[in-house]
Amino acid sequence: MCACLGVLMWSGIGTAGAEEDPAPIVAQVSDPRAFGHLVGDMLTRTIVLDVPDRLRLDEASLPSTGRIGQSFELRRVERSWLPTLTGRRYTLVLDYQVFRAPREPSVLDLPSFTLHFAGTPRAEELRIDFAPVGMTPLAPVEAPLRAGLGNLRPDAPPPRVDTRPERLRLGLYALLALLPLGHLAMVYLGWPWWQRRHRPFARARRRMQELPVTGPTGEWLEAWRALHVALDATANRVLHAGAVDRFVAERPAYAALRGDLALFFERSERFFFGGQIPIEADRLWLREFCQRCFDAERGAG
Template identity: 45%
Template sequence: MNARAVPALLAASLAMGGWAQVRAADVPGVHVQEPRAFGYSIGDVVLRVVTVDIPAGLDLDEASLPDSALRGRAIELRRLAHESSWRPGGRRHELKLEYQVLVSPPDVRTLELPPITLHLVPSSTGRNAPREQDLRVDAWPVTVSPLTPPEARTREGLGEFRPDRLPPLLDTTAARKRLLAYAAVAAVLLGYLGFVYLWLPWWAPYHRPFGVVWRSLRQGNTASAEQRREAFRRLHGALNQTAGRVVFESDIAAFVAEHPQFAGLREELAGFFRRSREQFFAAAVPAGDSADHDWLLRFCRACRDAERGTS
Protein backbone atom coordinates (compact mmCIF):
# COMPACT_ATOMS: atom_id res chain seq x y z
CA MET A 1 0.00 0.00 0.00
CA ASN A 2 1.25 3.49 -0.82
CA ALA A 3 2.38 5.48 2.18
CA ARG A 4 0.30 8.39 1.01
CA ALA A 5 -2.84 6.23 1.07
CA VAL A 6 -2.67 5.46 4.82
CA PRO A 7 -3.58 8.95 6.00
CA ALA A 8 -6.39 9.03 3.50
CA LEU A 9 -7.77 5.75 4.79
CA LEU A 10 -7.57 6.94 8.41
CA ALA A 11 -9.37 10.13 7.52
CA ALA A 12 -12.11 8.18 5.77
CA SER A 13 -12.54 5.84 8.75
CA LEU A 14 -12.83 8.75 11.18
CA ALA A 15 -15.36 10.42 8.95
CA MET A 16 -17.46 7.26 8.72
CA GLY A 17 -17.38 6.81 12.53
CA GLY A 18 -18.38 10.39 13.14
CA TRP A 19 -21.19 10.12 10.62
CA ALA A 20 -22.46 6.94 12.33
CA GLN A 21 -22.41 8.67 15.76
CA VAL A 22 -24.31 11.61 14.37
CA ARG A 23 -26.88 9.33 12.79
CA ALA A 24 -27.27 7.41 16.09
CA ALA A 25 -27.72 10.66 18.00
CA ASP A 26 -30.48 11.66 15.60
CA VAL A 27 -32.59 8.60 16.55
CA PRO A 28 -34.69 8.72 19.78
CA GLY A 29 -33.96 5.96 22.26
CA VAL A 30 -35.86 4.45 25.23
CA HIS A 31 -34.41 2.48 28.11
CA VAL A 32 -36.71 0.99 30.76
CA GLN A 33 -35.62 -0.20 34.18
CA GLU A 34 -38.40 -2.61 35.03
CA PRO A 35 -39.23 -3.69 38.61
CA ARG A 36 -39.29 -7.31 39.68
CA ALA A 37 -42.35 -9.15 38.44
CA PHE A 38 -43.30 -11.06 41.60
CA GLY A 39 -43.71 -10.86 45.39
CA TYR A 40 -46.22 -8.03 45.74
CA SER A 41 -49.28 -7.66 47.96
CA ILE A 42 -51.83 -4.93 48.62
CA GLY A 43 -50.25 -1.59 49.52
CA ASP A 44 -46.84 -2.29 47.98
CA VAL A 45 -45.20 0.37 45.79
CA VAL A 46 -43.78 -0.58 42.37
CA LEU A 47 -41.12 1.72 40.86
CA ARG A 48 -40.60 1.89 37.11
CA VAL A 49 -37.88 4.10 35.58
CA VAL A 50 -38.08 5.13 31.91
CA THR A 51 -35.13 6.98 30.30
CA VAL A 52 -35.80 8.69 26.95
CA ASP A 53 -33.02 10.17 24.82
CA ILE A 54 -34.40 12.74 22.36
CA PRO A 55 -32.23 14.24 19.59
CA ALA A 56 -32.02 17.90 18.92
CA GLY A 57 -34.97 19.21 16.97
CA LEU A 58 -37.54 17.16 18.89
CA ASP A 59 -39.29 17.84 22.17
CA LEU A 60 -41.30 15.62 24.48
CA ASP A 61 -45.00 16.44 24.49
CA GLU A 62 -45.77 16.49 28.23
CA ALA A 63 -49.45 15.96 27.49
CA SER A 64 -48.56 12.38 26.53
CA LEU A 65 -47.11 11.62 29.97
CA PRO A 66 -49.13 9.18 32.13
CA ASP A 67 -51.82 10.83 34.24
CA SER A 68 -51.47 10.19 37.99
CA ALA A 69 -55.01 11.45 38.67
CA LEU A 70 -56.70 8.34 37.29
CA ARG A 71 -58.28 6.21 40.03
CA GLY A 72 -60.23 2.99 40.34
CA ARG A 73 -57.68 0.53 38.98
CA ALA A 74 -56.17 -2.50 40.66
CA ILE A 75 -52.73 -0.89 40.36
CA GLU A 76 -52.64 2.91 40.22
CA LEU A 77 -50.01 5.48 39.34
CA ARG A 78 -49.49 7.46 42.53
CA ARG A 79 -46.57 9.69 41.60
CA LEU A 80 -44.70 10.74 38.47
CA ALA A 81 -41.27 12.42 38.75
CA HIS A 82 -39.98 13.99 35.54
CA GLU A 83 -36.37 15.15 35.24
CA SER A 84 -34.85 16.63 32.06
CA SER A 85 -31.13 17.09 31.39
CA TRP A 86 -28.88 18.01 28.44
CA ARG A 87 -26.75 15.43 26.66
CA PRO A 88 -24.56 15.63 23.56
CA GLY A 89 -26.81 15.91 20.52
CA GLY A 90 -30.08 16.40 22.38
CA ARG A 91 -31.82 16.03 25.77
CA ARG A 92 -32.45 13.15 28.18
CA HIS A 93 -35.73 12.76 30.01
CA GLU A 94 -35.95 10.46 33.05
CA LEU A 95 -39.42 9.38 34.22
CA LYS A 96 -39.85 7.76 37.64
CA LEU A 97 -43.28 6.20 37.92
CA GLU A 98 -44.48 4.96 41.32
CA TYR A 99 -47.38 2.54 41.16
CA GLN A 100 -49.27 1.15 44.19
CA VAL A 101 -51.10 -2.16 44.45
CA LEU A 102 -54.69 -1.60 45.61
CA VAL A 103 -56.14 -5.09 45.41
CA SER A 104 -55.83 -8.23 47.53
CA PRO A 105 -56.95 -11.14 45.36
CA PRO A 106 -58.05 -14.45 46.87
CA ASP A 107 -55.39 -16.20 44.73
CA VAL A 108 -52.15 -15.15 43.09
CA ARG A 109 -53.07 -12.73 40.31
CA THR A 110 -51.05 -11.18 37.49
CA LEU A 111 -51.51 -7.46 36.95
CA GLU A 112 -49.90 -5.24 34.32
CA LEU A 113 -48.19 -1.93 34.52
CA PRO A 114 -49.97 -0.13 31.68
CA PRO A 115 -48.13 0.62 28.42
CA ILE A 116 -46.87 4.14 27.82
CA THR A 117 -46.91 6.03 24.52
CA LEU A 118 -44.71 9.13 24.48
CA HIS A 119 -45.31 11.67 21.72
CA LEU A 120 -42.38 13.63 20.27
CA VAL A 121 -42.99 16.86 18.45
CA PRO A 122 -40.53 18.96 16.37
CA SER A 123 -39.06 21.91 18.18
CA SER A 124 -38.13 23.83 15.01
CA THR A 125 -39.65 24.46 11.61
CA GLY A 126 -37.94 24.28 8.27
CA ARG A 127 -37.23 22.05 5.36
CA ASN A 128 -35.05 19.67 7.38
CA ALA A 129 -37.19 19.67 10.57
CA PRO A 130 -37.85 16.13 11.93
CA ARG A 131 -41.29 14.65 11.87
CA GLU A 132 -43.51 13.80 14.84
CA GLN A 133 -42.83 10.42 16.37
CA ASP A 134 -44.25 8.09 19.03
CA LEU A 135 -42.22 6.04 21.43
CA ARG A 136 -43.97 3.05 23.05
CA VAL A 137 -43.10 1.37 26.31
CA ASP A 138 -44.78 -2.03 26.55
CA ALA A 139 -46.78 -3.24 29.54
CA TRP A 140 -44.96 -5.07 32.31
CA PRO A 141 -46.50 -7.93 34.34
CA VAL A 142 -46.40 -8.11 38.14
CA THR A 143 -47.90 -10.85 40.31
CA VAL A 144 -49.88 -9.98 43.45
CA SER A 145 -50.41 -12.47 46.28
CA PRO A 146 -53.26 -12.51 48.84
CA LEU A 147 -52.61 -11.36 52.38
CA THR A 148 -53.92 -14.61 53.85
CA PRO A 149 -54.46 -18.06 52.42
CA PRO A 150 -57.94 -18.83 51.03
CA GLU A 151 -58.66 -21.18 53.92
CA ALA A 152 -57.51 -20.33 57.43
CA ARG A 153 -56.10 -22.99 59.67
CA THR A 154 -58.54 -24.78 61.93
CA ARG A 155 -56.92 -23.40 65.05
CA GLU A 156 -58.62 -21.28 67.68
CA GLY A 157 -58.70 -17.69 66.50
CA LEU A 158 -57.91 -18.59 62.85
CA GLY A 159 -61.24 -20.05 61.74
CA GLU A 160 -63.88 -18.41 59.58
CA PHE A 161 -65.69 -16.98 62.59
CA ARG A 162 -64.42 -15.50 65.79
CA PRO A 163 -66.35 -15.10 69.04
CA ASP A 164 -68.00 -11.77 69.63
CA ARG A 165 -65.97 -9.33 71.64
CA LEU A 166 -67.58 -8.45 74.94
CA PRO A 167 -68.66 -4.83 75.24
CA PRO A 168 -66.57 -2.63 77.54
CA LEU A 169 -67.85 -2.37 81.08
CA LEU A 170 -69.05 1.02 82.23
CA ASP A 171 -68.50 2.41 85.71
CA THR A 172 -71.93 2.34 87.35
CA THR A 173 -70.83 3.46 90.82
CA ALA A 174 -72.51 6.86 90.56
CA ALA A 175 -75.70 5.34 89.15
CA ARG A 176 -75.82 2.75 91.95
CA LYS A 177 -75.36 5.44 94.59
CA ARG A 178 -78.17 7.50 93.10
CA LEU A 179 -80.37 4.41 92.95
CA LEU A 180 -79.67 3.64 96.61
CA ALA A 181 -80.47 7.23 97.54
CA TYR A 182 -83.74 7.10 95.59
CA ALA A 183 -84.58 3.76 97.20
CA ALA A 184 -83.92 5.19 100.68
CA VAL A 185 -86.15 8.21 100.02
CA ALA A 186 -88.85 5.96 98.55
CA ALA A 187 -88.64 3.65 101.59
CA VAL A 188 -89.06 6.61 103.96
CA LEU A 189 -92.05 7.89 101.99
CA LEU A 190 -93.64 4.45 101.79
CA GLY A 191 -93.05 3.95 105.51
CA TYR A 192 -94.71 7.27 106.25
CA LEU A 193 -97.70 6.48 104.04
CA GLY A 194 -98.00 3.02 105.59
CA PHE A 195 -97.85 4.50 109.08
CA VAL A 196 -100.48 7.13 108.34
CA TYR A 197 -102.88 5.11 106.20
CA LEU A 198 -102.36 1.58 107.53
CA TRP A 199 -100.82 1.50 110.98
CA LEU A 200 -102.64 4.42 112.58
CA PRO A 201 -106.14 3.37 111.38
CA TRP A 202 -105.49 -0.10 112.78
CA TRP A 203 -103.65 0.94 115.93
CA ALA A 204 -105.71 3.98 117.00
CA PRO A 205 -109.08 2.25 117.59
CA TYR A 206 -107.44 -0.24 119.90
CA HIS A 207 -105.60 2.40 121.89
CA ARG A 208 -108.25 5.05 122.31
CA PRO A 209 -109.36 5.56 125.92
CA PHE A 210 -112.71 3.76 125.85
CA GLY A 211 -111.33 1.00 123.59
CA VAL A 212 -108.64 0.14 126.15
CA VAL A 213 -111.13 0.17 129.05
CA TRP A 214 -113.65 -1.92 127.12
CA ARG A 215 -111.11 -4.70 126.48
CA SER A 216 -110.11 -4.74 130.16
CA LEU A 217 -113.75 -4.90 131.29
CA ARG A 218 -114.61 -7.61 128.82
CA GLN A 219 -111.82 -9.80 130.12
CA GLY A 220 -112.34 -8.93 133.84
CA ASN A 221 -115.06 -9.30 136.47
CA THR A 222 -117.01 -6.82 138.60
CA ALA A 223 -118.47 -9.18 141.16
CA SER A 224 -116.86 -7.52 144.18
CA ALA A 225 -117.29 -3.90 145.25
CA GLU A 226 -113.60 -3.12 144.72
CA GLN A 227 -113.70 -4.53 141.21
CA ARG A 228 -116.74 -2.41 140.39
CA ARG A 229 -115.06 0.70 141.77
CA GLU A 230 -111.97 -0.03 139.71
CA ALA A 231 -114.17 -0.35 136.63
CA PHE A 232 -115.79 3.01 137.38
CA ARG A 233 -112.37 4.59 137.95
CA ARG A 234 -111.21 3.40 134.54
CA LEU A 235 -114.33 4.72 132.87
CA HIS A 236 -113.86 8.10 134.59
CA GLY A 237 -110.25 8.12 133.42
CA ALA A 238 -111.27 7.40 129.83
CA LEU A 239 -113.89 10.15 129.97
CA ASN A 240 -111.37 12.65 131.40
CA GLN A 241 -108.73 11.67 128.83
CA THR A 242 -111.21 12.17 126.01
CA ALA A 243 -112.28 15.59 127.30
CA GLY A 244 -108.77 16.66 128.28
CA ARG A 245 -109.94 17.61 131.77
CA VAL A 246 -111.89 16.21 134.70
CA VAL A 247 -115.55 15.78 133.75
CA PHE A 248 -118.30 16.02 136.37
CA GLU A 249 -121.99 15.29 136.08
CA SER A 250 -122.69 18.97 135.57
CA ASP A 251 -120.28 19.03 132.61
CA ILE A 252 -122.18 16.50 130.51
CA ALA A 253 -123.79 19.17 128.30
CA ALA A 254 -120.44 20.89 127.68
CA PHE A 255 -118.74 17.56 127.01
CA VAL A 256 -121.38 16.58 124.44
CA ALA A 257 -121.10 19.98 122.78
CA GLU A 258 -117.32 19.55 122.45
CA HIS A 259 -117.63 15.92 121.29
CA PRO A 260 -120.81 15.60 119.21
CA GLN A 261 -120.18 11.89 118.60
CA PHE A 262 -121.34 11.31 122.18
CA ALA A 263 -124.64 13.19 121.71
CA GLY A 264 -126.64 9.97 121.56
CA LEU A 265 -125.24 8.86 124.92
CA ARG A 266 -126.41 11.80 126.97
CA GLU A 267 -128.80 9.64 129.07
CA GLU A 268 -126.22 6.87 129.47
CA LEU A 269 -123.64 9.42 130.69
CA ALA A 270 -126.10 10.73 133.28
CA GLY A 271 -126.82 7.14 134.40
CA PHE A 272 -123.11 6.46 134.62
CA PHE A 273 -122.53 9.40 136.97
CA ARG A 274 -125.52 8.37 139.07
CA ARG A 275 -124.26 4.79 139.43
CA SER A 276 -120.75 6.07 140.11
CA ARG A 277 -122.05 8.33 142.91
CA GLU A 278 -123.79 5.39 144.48
CA GLN A 279 -120.63 3.28 144.31
CA PHE A 280 -118.32 5.84 145.90
CA PHE A 281 -120.54 8.04 148.12
CA ALA A 282 -123.60 5.99 149.16
CA ALA A 283 -123.86 5.03 152.83
CA ALA A 284 -124.36 1.42 151.87
CA VAL A 285 -122.65 0.13 148.74
CA PRO A 286 -125.18 -1.77 146.65
CA ALA A 287 -124.40 -5.38 146.02
CA GLY A 288 -123.28 -6.11 142.48
CA ASP A 289 -124.85 -8.59 140.13
CA SER A 290 -124.48 -9.69 136.52
CA ALA A 291 -126.87 -6.96 135.39
CA ASP A 292 -124.48 -4.24 136.64
CA HIS A 293 -121.56 -5.92 134.87
CA ASP A 294 -123.55 -6.16 131.64
CA TRP A 295 -124.59 -2.50 131.91
CA LEU A 296 -120.98 -1.37 132.33
CA LEU A 297 -119.95 -3.43 129.31
CA ARG A 298 -122.77 -2.01 127.17
CA PHE A 299 -122.00 1.56 128.29
CA CYS A 300 -118.26 1.18 127.69
CA ARG A 301 -118.84 -0.44 124.28
CA ALA A 302 -121.25 2.35 123.29
CA CYS A 303 -118.62 4.95 124.30
CA ARG A 304 -115.97 3.00 122.31
CA ASP A 305 -118.18 2.98 119.21
CA ALA A 306 -118.88 6.69 119.64
CA GLU A 307 -115.22 7.63 119.86
CA ARG A 308 -114.58 5.53 116.70
CA GLY A 309 -117.46 7.27 114.94
CA THR A 310 -119.26 3.97 114.25
CA SER A 311 -122.25 4.38 116.57
Protein backbone atom coordinates in the same frame (compact mmCIF):
# COMPACT_ATOMS: atom_id res chain seq x y z
CA MET B 1 -18.87 17.41 -20.48
CA CYS B 2 -16.48 16.25 -17.75
CA ALA B 3 -16.81 19.52 -15.87
CA CYS B 4 -20.56 19.18 -15.73
CA LEU B 5 -20.30 15.62 -14.49
CA GLY B 6 -17.95 16.73 -11.72
CA VAL B 7 -20.36 19.42 -10.59
CA LEU B 8 -23.18 16.93 -10.53
CA MET B 9 -21.16 14.47 -8.50
CA TRP B 10 -20.19 17.16 -6.00
CA SER B 11 -23.76 18.30 -5.74
CA GLY B 12 -24.88 14.71 -5.12
CA ILE B 13 -22.37 14.28 -2.32
CA GLY B 14 -23.56 17.51 -0.66
CA THR B 15 -27.21 16.44 -0.87
CA ALA B 16 -26.52 13.04 0.60
CA GLY B 17 -24.79 14.64 3.63
CA ALA B 18 -27.74 16.99 4.23
CA GLU B 19 -30.31 14.13 4.37
CA GLU B 20 -28.72 12.17 7.29
CA ASP B 21 -31.24 10.68 9.85
CA PRO B 22 -31.89 12.94 12.92
CA ALA B 23 -30.89 11.76 16.43
CA PRO B 24 -33.50 9.36 17.91
CA ILE B 25 -35.11 9.34 21.40
CA VAL B 26 -33.27 7.00 23.76
CA ALA B 27 -35.39 5.44 26.56
CA GLN B 28 -34.21 3.54 29.66
CA VAL B 29 -37.01 1.87 31.67
CA SER B 30 -36.43 0.54 35.19
CA ASP B 31 -39.32 -1.76 36.18
CA PRO B 32 -40.07 -3.32 39.60
CA ARG B 33 -39.05 -6.91 40.15
CA ALA B 34 -41.22 -9.40 38.33
CA PHE B 35 -42.13 -11.69 41.29
CA GLY B 36 -43.18 -11.83 44.92
CA HIS B 37 -45.68 -8.97 45.13
CA LEU B 38 -48.75 -8.84 47.40
CA VAL B 39 -51.94 -6.82 47.44
CA GLY B 40 -51.26 -3.31 48.69
CA ASP B 41 -47.64 -3.18 47.50
CA MET B 42 -46.34 0.00 45.85
CA LEU B 43 -44.63 -0.57 42.48
CA THR B 44 -42.41 2.12 40.95
CA ARG B 45 -41.46 2.46 37.28
CA THR B 46 -38.66 4.88 36.46
CA ILE B 47 -38.29 6.01 32.83
CA VAL B 48 -35.28 8.08 31.67
CA LEU B 49 -35.61 9.70 28.24
CA ASP B 50 -32.78 11.35 26.29
CA VAL B 51 -34.65 13.63 23.89
CA PRO B 52 -32.83 15.61 21.18
CA ASP B 53 -33.13 19.36 21.19
CA ARG B 54 -35.50 19.36 18.23
CA LEU B 55 -38.28 17.63 20.26
CA ARG B 56 -40.28 18.57 23.35
CA LEU B 57 -42.36 16.21 25.53
CA ASP B 58 -46.13 16.76 25.33
CA GLU B 59 -47.11 16.55 29.02
CA ALA B 60 -50.73 15.87 28.08
CA SER B 61 -49.59 12.41 26.93
CA LEU B 62 -48.34 11.47 30.41
CA PRO B 63 -50.50 8.89 32.22
CA SER B 64 -53.00 10.43 34.63
CA THR B 65 -53.45 9.22 38.19
CA GLY B 66 -56.42 7.05 39.13
CA ARG B 67 -57.73 3.51 39.10
CA ILE B 68 -56.56 1.27 36.23
CA GLY B 69 -58.91 -1.66 35.82
CA GLN B 70 -59.29 -3.95 38.84
CA SER B 71 -55.60 -4.55 39.49
CA PHE B 72 -53.75 -1.26 39.88
CA GLU B 73 -54.10 2.38 40.79
CA LEU B 74 -51.64 5.00 39.59
CA ARG B 75 -50.97 7.00 42.75
CA ARG B 76 -48.24 9.42 41.62
CA VAL B 77 -46.69 10.76 38.41
CA GLU B 78 -43.52 12.80 38.89
CA ARG B 79 -41.71 14.52 35.97
CA SER B 80 -38.35 16.32 35.91
CA TRP B 81 -35.75 17.20 33.29
CA LEU B 82 -32.16 18.39 32.94
CA PRO B 83 -30.42 19.92 29.92
CA THR B 84 -27.82 17.85 28.07
CA LEU B 85 -25.32 18.59 25.27
CA THR B 86 -27.75 17.36 22.63
CA GLY B 87 -31.14 18.17 24.16
CA ARG B 88 -32.95 17.27 27.39
CA ARG B 89 -33.02 14.30 29.76
CA TYR B 90 -36.51 13.62 31.16
CA THR B 91 -37.01 11.46 34.26
CA LEU B 92 -40.50 10.05 34.83
CA VAL B 93 -41.39 8.27 38.09
CA LEU B 94 -44.72 6.41 38.23
CA ASP B 95 -46.00 4.81 41.46
CA TYR B 96 -48.62 2.05 41.15
CA GLN B 97 -50.43 0.33 44.03
CA VAL B 98 -51.68 -3.24 43.72
CA PHE B 99 -55.38 -3.80 44.47
CA ARG B 100 -55.86 -7.40 43.41
CA ALA B 101 -55.40 -10.34 45.79
CA PRO B 102 -55.26 -13.51 43.65
CA ARG B 103 -56.05 -16.90 45.17
CA GLU B 104 -53.22 -18.48 43.19
CA PRO B 105 -49.86 -17.19 41.91
CA SER B 106 -50.48 -15.11 38.78
CA VAL B 107 -48.84 -12.53 36.54
CA LEU B 108 -50.31 -9.08 36.02
CA ASP B 109 -49.16 -6.42 33.57
CA LEU B 110 -48.42 -2.84 34.44
CA PRO B 111 -50.15 -0.93 31.63
CA SER B 112 -48.33 0.38 28.58
CA PHE B 113 -48.72 3.95 27.31
CA THR B 114 -47.51 6.16 24.47
CA LEU B 115 -45.65 9.46 24.90
CA HIS B 116 -45.99 12.22 22.29
CA PHE B 117 -43.21 14.64 21.35
CA ALA B 118 -43.72 17.82 19.35
CA GLY B 119 -40.89 19.12 17.13
CA THR B 120 -39.35 19.46 13.70
CA PRO B 121 -39.35 18.27 11.02
CA ARG B 122 -42.25 16.19 12.43
CA ALA B 123 -43.82 15.03 15.75
CA GLU B 124 -42.80 11.66 17.11
CA GLU B 125 -44.21 9.02 19.49
CA LEU B 126 -42.58 6.59 21.90
CA ARG B 127 -44.40 3.54 23.28
CA ILE B 128 -43.53 2.37 26.80
CA ASP B 129 -44.37 -1.31 26.84
CA PHE B 130 -46.18 -3.15 29.68
CA ALA B 131 -44.19 -4.71 32.54
CA PRO B 132 -45.03 -8.16 33.96
CA VAL B 133 -45.58 -8.35 37.73
CA GLY B 134 -45.76 -11.68 39.55
CA MET B 135 -48.40 -11.78 42.30
CA THR B 136 -48.30 -14.06 45.31
CA PRO B 137 -51.51 -14.94 47.24
CA LEU B 138 -51.75 -13.89 50.86
CA ALA B 139 -52.50 -17.42 52.02
CA PRO B 140 -52.76 -20.84 50.39
CA VAL B 141 -56.17 -21.92 49.14
CA GLU B 142 -56.23 -24.86 51.53
CA ALA B 143 -54.42 -24.60 54.83
CA PRO B 144 -52.18 -27.50 55.87
CA LEU B 145 -53.95 -30.04 58.04
CA ARG B 146 -51.98 -29.25 61.16
CA ALA B 147 -53.12 -28.22 64.60
CA GLY B 148 -54.62 -24.75 64.39
CA LEU B 149 -54.27 -24.49 60.59
CA GLY B 150 -57.31 -26.42 59.36
CA ASN B 151 -60.42 -24.97 57.78
CA LEU B 152 -62.20 -24.87 61.15
CA ARG B 153 -60.47 -23.88 64.34
CA PRO B 154 -61.92 -24.43 67.80
CA ASP B 155 -63.30 -21.39 69.56
CA ALA B 156 -60.84 -19.85 71.96
CA PRO B 157 -62.15 -19.72 75.53
CA PRO B 158 -63.02 -16.20 76.63
CA PRO B 159 -60.41 -14.62 78.87
CA ARG B 160 -61.36 -14.42 82.51
CA VAL B 161 -61.45 -10.92 83.86
CA ASP B 162 -61.47 -10.18 87.58
CA THR B 163 -64.50 -7.94 88.08
CA ARG B 164 -64.40 -7.82 91.86
CA PRO B 165 -62.95 -4.29 92.05
CA GLU B 166 -65.61 -3.00 89.67
CA ARG B 167 -68.40 -4.79 91.57
CA LEU B 168 -67.17 -3.43 94.89
CA ARG B 169 -66.97 0.06 93.45
CA LEU B 170 -70.48 -0.20 91.98
CA GLY B 171 -71.78 -1.49 95.29
CA LEU B 172 -70.21 1.46 97.09
CA TYR B 173 -71.70 3.90 94.58
CA ALA B 174 -75.12 2.27 95.00
CA LEU B 175 -74.86 2.52 98.79
CA LEU B 176 -73.87 6.18 98.62
CA ALA B 177 -76.79 6.83 96.26
CA LEU B 178 -79.23 5.00 98.53
CA LEU B 179 -78.34 7.09 101.58
CA PRO B 180 -79.91 10.34 100.34
CA LEU B 181 -82.76 8.40 98.73
CA GLY B 182 -83.42 6.61 101.99
CA HIS B 183 -83.38 9.92 103.85
CA LEU B 184 -85.87 11.44 101.42
CA ALA B 185 -88.08 8.35 101.63
CA MET B 186 -88.04 8.50 105.43
CA VAL B 187 -88.79 12.24 105.52
CA TYR B 188 -91.54 12.29 102.89
CA LEU B 189 -92.97 8.76 103.16
CA GLY B 190 -91.91 6.83 106.22
CA TRP B 191 -92.23 9.47 108.90
CA PRO B 192 -95.65 10.78 107.72
CA TRP B 193 -96.93 7.19 107.46
CA TRP B 194 -95.67 6.40 110.97
CA GLN B 195 -97.28 9.57 112.34
CA ARG B 196 -100.62 8.76 110.71
CA ARG B 197 -100.63 5.28 112.19
CA HIS B 198 -99.79 6.58 115.68
CA ARG B 199 -102.29 9.41 115.89
CA PRO B 200 -104.66 9.08 118.82
CA PHE B 201 -107.83 8.14 116.94
CA ALA B 202 -105.88 5.87 114.54
CA ARG B 203 -104.68 3.78 117.49
CA ALA B 204 -108.16 3.71 119.04
CA ARG B 205 -109.70 2.72 115.69
CA ARG B 206 -107.32 -0.22 115.20
CA ARG B 207 -108.11 -1.50 118.67
CA MET B 208 -111.84 -1.17 118.15
CA GLN B 209 -111.80 -2.92 114.77
CA GLU B 210 -110.16 -5.94 116.33
CA LEU B 211 -112.89 -6.18 118.99
CA PRO B 212 -116.03 -8.18 118.06
CA VAL B 213 -119.41 -6.64 118.82
CA THR B 214 -120.32 -9.61 121.03
CA GLY B 215 -117.05 -9.43 122.92
CA PRO B 216 -116.79 -9.26 126.72
CA THR B 217 -118.15 -6.15 128.40
CA GLY B 218 -114.82 -5.44 130.06
CA GLU B 219 -113.04 -5.24 126.71
CA TRP B 220 -115.64 -2.82 125.37
CA LEU B 221 -115.27 -0.64 128.45
CA GLU B 222 -111.48 -0.62 127.80
CA ALA B 223 -112.21 0.41 124.20
CA TRP B 224 -114.42 3.22 125.58
CA ARG B 225 -111.54 4.36 127.82
CA ALA B 226 -109.16 4.21 124.79
CA LEU B 227 -111.43 6.69 122.97
CA HIS B 228 -111.32 8.97 126.06
CA VAL B 229 -107.52 8.79 125.91
CA ALA B 230 -107.59 9.71 122.19
CA LEU B 231 -109.82 12.71 122.90
CA ASP B 232 -107.55 13.88 125.75
CA ALA B 233 -104.44 13.52 123.52
CA THR B 234 -106.12 15.47 120.72
CA ALA B 235 -107.23 18.27 123.08
CA ASN B 236 -103.88 18.24 124.96
CA ARG B 237 -105.81 18.14 128.24
CA VAL B 238 -108.46 16.09 130.00
CA LEU B 239 -111.62 16.54 127.97
CA HIS B 240 -115.07 16.36 129.61
CA ALA B 241 -118.62 17.29 128.69
CA GLY B 242 -118.29 20.91 129.80
CA ALA B 243 -115.21 21.51 127.58
CA VAL B 244 -116.73 20.29 124.30
CA ASP B 245 -117.53 23.81 123.03
CA ARG B 246 -113.97 24.99 123.70
CA PHE B 247 -112.56 21.88 122.03
CA VAL B 248 -114.66 22.42 118.91
CA ALA B 249 -113.74 26.11 118.80
CA GLU B 250 -110.04 25.28 118.97
CA ARG B 251 -110.29 22.47 116.41
CA PRO B 252 -112.87 23.30 113.74
CA ALA B 253 -112.30 19.94 112.00
CA TYR B 254 -114.32 18.32 114.78
CA ALA B 255 -117.21 20.86 114.67
CA ALA B 256 -119.53 18.38 112.96
CA LEU B 257 -119.06 16.00 115.92
CA ARG B 258 -120.33 18.39 118.58
CA GLY B 259 -123.58 16.42 119.17
CA ASP B 260 -121.78 13.05 119.05
CA LEU B 261 -119.20 14.29 121.59
CA ALA B 262 -121.95 15.33 124.00
CA LEU B 263 -123.67 11.95 123.53
CA PHE B 264 -120.36 10.15 124.09
CA PHE B 265 -119.75 11.84 127.43
CA GLU B 266 -123.37 11.22 128.46
CA ARG B 267 -123.08 7.47 127.78
CA SER B 268 -119.66 7.34 129.43
CA GLU B 269 -121.18 8.74 132.61
CA ARG B 270 -123.92 6.07 132.57
CA PHE B 271 -121.48 3.21 131.91
CA PHE B 272 -118.69 4.20 134.30
CA PHE B 273 -120.71 5.88 137.06
CA GLY B 274 -124.28 4.68 136.60
CA GLY B 275 -123.51 0.97 136.52
CA GLN B 276 -125.13 0.35 133.10
CA ILE B 277 -123.62 -2.10 130.59
CA PRO B 278 -123.11 -1.09 126.93
CA ILE B 279 -125.45 -3.15 124.81
CA GLU B 280 -124.85 -4.12 121.17
CA ALA B 281 -126.39 -0.85 119.85
CA ASP B 282 -124.04 1.16 122.09
CA ARG B 283 -121.06 -0.80 120.82
CA LEU B 284 -121.97 -0.28 117.16
CA TRP B 285 -122.49 3.42 117.81
CA LEU B 286 -119.10 3.68 119.54
CA ARG B 287 -117.39 2.05 116.56
CA GLU B 288 -119.07 4.44 114.12
CA PHE B 289 -118.23 7.42 116.36
CA CYS B 290 -114.58 6.35 116.52
CA GLN B 291 -114.53 6.10 112.68
CA ARG B 292 -115.93 9.64 112.37
CA CYS B 293 -113.30 10.93 114.81
CA PHE B 294 -110.61 9.17 112.76
CA ASP B 295 -111.91 10.77 109.56
CA ALA B 296 -111.91 14.21 111.19
CA GLU B 297 -108.38 13.61 112.48
CA ARG B 298 -107.18 12.61 109.02
CA GLY B 299 -108.90 15.65 107.45
CA ALA B 300 -107.24 17.95 109.97
CA GLY B 301 -103.85 16.91 108.57
